[in-house]
Amino acid sequence: MKADAVRGHLDGLLLAVLEQGPLHGYAIIAAVQHRSGGVLELRTGTIYPALQRLERLGLLSSSWESSGERRRRCYALTEAGRHTLAGERTAWSEFTAAIGSVLNPTTPPPGLAT
């Protein structure tokens, strides 16, 4: 998987892994990597600005968790985030359908048993 692959789909990934409960940045990286079968390895320089942006947009809310442990900024999905996630899923299926139908057309090239 080329390094740049998630371009344009990062927001959906972040929202999706937070659907099942709040996580902090480092754990989000691990969650995405795990759920993608080890394929997607996000960088800190990628997700921290993205998380801040999503919080600015009101799709996430954050809080510091410091009790007994190392300080962690935990992000949780807001209602708006849940709604946006649903939209991202729809957009994803439309996107894959569009690209897929060009890349692998259902109309086969001529020449196989007419």
Next chain:
Amino acid sequence: MKADAVRGHLDGLLLAVLEQGPLHGYAIIAAVQHRSGGVLELRTGTIYPALQRLERLGLLSSSWESSGERRRRCYALTEAGRHTLAGERTAWSEFTAAIGSVLNPTTPPPGLAT
């Protein structure tokens, strides 16, 4: 479909529509639009530089078609292009599998009958 959607997948689209025969730039735009069900509308400022780049890479070869008509630069897949196209298709399926498994995990969220 957001304007920027094809980012990172343009090469595959161009190679794919040229698989069934040579086309010129304007026809490539029409072919992509048609095969995507009208969803993907590439711009000339997008594809002409891309076609030149793919030719530089040896994946396409071009020739001017001027006989009796308006001048057209027709692009055709080379053997290397055909090979790259196969790779793009593999990469595409890996890509969709990776993003899809994060966006729509097969492991459902806990709380539905065990």
Next chain:
DNA sequence: GCCAATATGTTGGTCCCCTATGCATACACT
């Protein structure tokens, strides 16, 4: 004391596509 793992963040750079623009030819309509 040192190093690895955990954890959050910023900075600079690059790539890639889009918007906007320009130019040229063919054809229909008036």
Next chain:
DNA sequence: AGTGTATGCATAGGGGACCAACATATTGGC
């Protein structure tokens, strides 16, 4: 003859998004 529309190729400039690299701090093992 002039105008408008469709066809056709091409470049310039801009911006967004992600990455690589770096900076900092704590925890725990050796």
